[in-house]
Amino acid sequence: MRTAKDPLYRRHRFPPEVISYAVWLYFRFPLSLRMVEEMLAARGIGVTYETVRQWGRKFGKPFSDRIRQRAPARGDKWHLDEVVISIAGEQHWLWRAVDQNGFVLDVLIQRRRDARCAAAHEEALEIRRHAAARYDHG
Template sequence: MAKTKTARKALPAGIGKVLKRLHCPLDVILLCVRWYVAYSLSLRNLEEMMAERGVEVDHSSVHRWVIKLVPSLEKAFRPNKRPVGKSWRMDKTYIKVKGQWKYLYRAVDKEGNTVDFLLRAHRDKTAARRYFEKAIARNGEPETVTVDKSGANLAALEALNAARPTPINVRQNKYLNNIIEQDHRAVKRIVKPMMGFKSFRCARIILSGVEVMHMIRKGQMRGNDGTPTAAEQFYSLVI
């Protein structure tokens, strides 16, 4: 954590503004945020773990740090994300928000690299199309997209193809989507101790932090020559 002990005045303007009213040491804030989005820990787990290290941190403070800092971390990560392949496997998984199931749309390329993600309140053609539009805008157009037998996903891709001179090749095969279903598990394992989210906004922010950390672990961040650890890459987004 030595690298995190940087004067706040030396931080990027956006990060510095976010941290302006957070008076806890920066290294403590970053450690708690990283642990929360990287491991299967609840906020109270983190409170206890910091207390064992002689640092008094309330679990509600950790939650506030995550909500304030993660959007800036994701923004810093995006320009440093490595390009993904042109063959995508897309699927959705279920996330509980305020006691109701919401839908996390995700895709990976054939190598297992995360393409993009999007939390939506509904599971329909509009939600699927919004996901594809976002993923294509950020990652370029794929040559092939493999989906399951969902009619909404197929309808969304057909609508996109209608406006393209070169259509995206669409495959519907649930067995080819095993790679994305396995990748869902890595995200769900981190989310499980959180016991559901209290608001859609908090769910969206925290899930983006989990996804960013997951991509860093998979080697999807540029400039990792010299084999820096995942933790060092995470902290480099701030410092």
């Protein structure tokens, strides 16, 4: 993300590559600070979770912005899928809304299946889709 000559990295004990890797791990994947600490320790880098937290506060904004920019665009067509599943011996209905690219837009689990539930789920998706389109196009 940034070069070693960047003044932002001055006066840090670790090289910019280590800092960038730790911050990228934390923001890119659903990892806790302690998990990032363990992953770095597995590579022979002794960093505490508190250090990772401080790096995240200082360097995290550009990383999170860049990760969000790379997120795939949501499709304008979507499909609602319904599956019966068993949870603790009881029948439940799993509803998934998926766009044409396979991106999961929403997931809903219900104990009962009726038209009112499906319509409410579909209406919520339409509201989200229209709101997203409004923010995407200005």
